[in-house]
Amino acid sequence: MNKLAIEPVVAQLIQHGEDSDELTFWLDIFDDLDPEDQSELVQNLTAELAALDKASQAKPSAPRTAPETPQTPSSAAPAQGQ
Amino acid sequence: MKNEYESLNPLANAENNVESSVGNPEATLSDRDKEYAALVAATQDRIAQDVQLAVADRPDLPTLGQSIGVPHEEVLQADKATGFSDKLGQIDGEISTLVSSTNEKMQPSADSVAKSMEAENAAPSATEQVQNPTGAEAKEAGAENGGEKDEIIGQAGEKRAGKLRRLLTTAIRLTHVVGGLEMMGEAAVGTTLDGQKLTGTDRVIEGAMGAAALGLDLTVAGAGASEGIQAGEAAILAGRSTGILEKAGAKLGEKGAPKAMDIIKKTVDFMKKHPEATERAEKAVDNQIKVRIRDYRKNGPQPSETQPDLDTSSTETAQATQPPVIETAVDISNIAPSGAAGIRQAEDFANNPANSTEAQSDKPDSNDKTNQNRAEINA
Numbered sequence: 001m002n003k004l005a006i007e008p009v010v011a012q013l014i015q016h017g018e019d020s021d022e023l024t025f026w027l028d029i030f031d032d033l034d035p036e037d038q039s040e041l042v043q044n045l046t047a048e049l050a051a052l053d054k055a056s057q058a059k060p061s062a063p064r065t066a067p068e069t070p071q072t073p074s075s076a077a078p079a080q081g082q
Numbered sequence: 083m084k085n086e087y088e089s090l091n092p093l094a095n096a097e098n099n100v101e102s103s104v105g106n107p108e109a110t111l112s113d114r115d116k117e118y119a120a121l122v123a124a125t126q127d128r129i130a131q132d133v134q135l136a137v138a139d140r141p142d143l144p145t146l147g148q149s150i151g152v153p154h155e156e157v158l159q160a161d162k163a164t165g166f167s168d169k170l171g172q173i174d175g176e177i178s179t180l181v182s183s184t185n186e187k188m189q190p191s192a193d194s195v196a197k198s199m200e201a202e203n204a205a206p207s208a209t210e211q212v213q214n215p216t217g218a219e220a221k222e223a224g225a226e227n228g229g230e231k232d233e234i235i236g237q238a239g240e241k242r243a244g245k246l247r248r249l250l251t252t253a254i255r256l257t258h259v260v261g262g263l264e265m266m267g268e269a270a271v272g273t274t275l276d277g278q279k280l281t282g283t284d285r286v287i288e289g290a291m292g293a294a295a296l297g298l299d300l301t302v303a304g305a306g307a308s309e310g311i312q313a314g315e316a317a318i319l320a321g322r323s324t325g326i327l328e329k330a331g332a333k334l335g336e337k338g339a340p341k342a343m344d345i346i347k348k349t350v351d352f353m354k355k356h357p358e359a360t361e362r363a364e365k366a367v368d369n370q371i372k373v374r375i376r377d378y379r380k381n382g383p384q385p386s387e388t389q390p391d392l393d394t395s396s397t398e399t400a401q402a403t404q405p406p407v408i409e410t411a412v413d414i415s416n417i418a419p420s421g422a423a424g425i426r427q428a429e430d431f432a433n434n435p436a437n438s439t440e441a442q443s444d445k446p447d448s449n450d451k452t453n454q455n456r457a458e459i460n461a
Contacts, residue, residue: 016231016235017232017235018235018282019239019281019282019283021282021283021352021355021356022239022242022281022283022285022286025286025348025349025352026242028348029344029345029348029349032341032342032344032345032348033249033341033345037245037249040245041242041245044238044241044245045238047238048234048238051234051238052231052234052235055230055231055234056231
């Protein structure tokens with residue numbers, strides 16, 4: 001498994017607020033890991049990135065249920081009367 | 083030894099920093115987290131210092147007797163007649179309980195402060211709402227998923243730290259026979275930094291600290307621990323973790339495990355790059371070990387300690403395709419046998435350094451001798 005393949009993933013994770021030093025450390029030791037451990041690390045990082053992407057995209061586009069500006073008594077009165 | 087003012091000063095500084103940060107609208111959440119973490123660390127240091135001042139610096143009775151020229155036997159008789167040691171033992175226990183209780187009580191406050199800081203940073207100010215409604219909405223949206231993202235990052239980081247811990251402890255087990263004190267130290271990691279908001283860097287160092295504790299060399303750490311227990315100034319792991327790992331890395335190189343050696347070397351480099359986090363983790367582990375040793379000295383071996391010990395030889399570990407991984411880092415009850423063995427080894431070393439290698443094997447006869455010595459002193 002090639003370390004270069006996960007460098008973009010690491011870069012995106014850092015943009016999401018991940019600890020740059022920690023992820024750089026993992027990149028440093030990547031080639032020293034057994035293939036099984038490498039695979040596990042890649043899975044961990046890609047799953048984290050997917051979850052963070054989902055968290056970033058889901059919430060801001062969610063429809064707002066509450067009115068953005070509070071109603072004044074004068075504007076609320078006609079609504080009650082109708 | 084630090085005087086009272088000096089020991090108070092770091093804590094007061096940390097408190098002032100947090101107060102300033104909370105009152106400063108320009109401070110970021112990250113700044114506040116760091117300052118709050120520093121306050122928690124300073125408070126823990128202060129508790130540890132108080133315990134040392136109150137308990138561990140006290141000379142033992144034989145030493146006291148020698149210093150004032152009273153024969154050892156008379157000291158023991160007087161101690162037995164007055165119940166002095168028993169009372170001190172009770173006080174030791176009460177202080178240990180107080181330390182644990184204080185740490186537990188601090189935790190809800192820590193959580194509460196962290197939440198209020200997050201809420202404060204997340205909530206848009208009135209000015210922002212009027213002048214920049216779009217920005218405020220964006221900030222609100224960010225806050226909504228900020229906690230979720232923190233959780234995702236934390237969980238993924240924990241898994242990686244667990245992986246590193248397993249890699250390193252497996253490597254350490256290849257280098258030497260792991261004794262009881264080392265097992266206790268390794269298990270103390272993970273209980274010490276729980277509850278604090280850890281960064282990825284902290285997690286890497288915590289994983290490394292578990293391996294370093296497991297690499298404690300009895301002939302050094304055992305003596306240090308035993309003497310330190312008497313003097314209350316033991317630095318069991320503090321200042322040693324990187325050296326221990328470097329030594330273990332060199333041994334792995336000799337054993338023909340260059341990749342494991344390389345991982346350890348890079349981990350040590352990482353720890354050296356973050357000396358403050360490393361020092362904080364070392365101190366936390368030392369404090370935990372001391373509390374556990376005092377608990378042991380107070381309560382003696384528990385029923386579970388009659389079970390076979392958990393020590394494994396390097397040969398056994400090397401032969402295993404998947405060496406046993408210590409998964410009991412958080413649960414002290416699971417390492418009680420090795421914890422007791424570690425204290426016995428440390429005491430054996432102090433009583434008879436010439437036989438310290440025997441102590442590593444935790445032979446029953448050396449335990450009996452130590453128990454006799456302990457019984458004599460505490461009679």
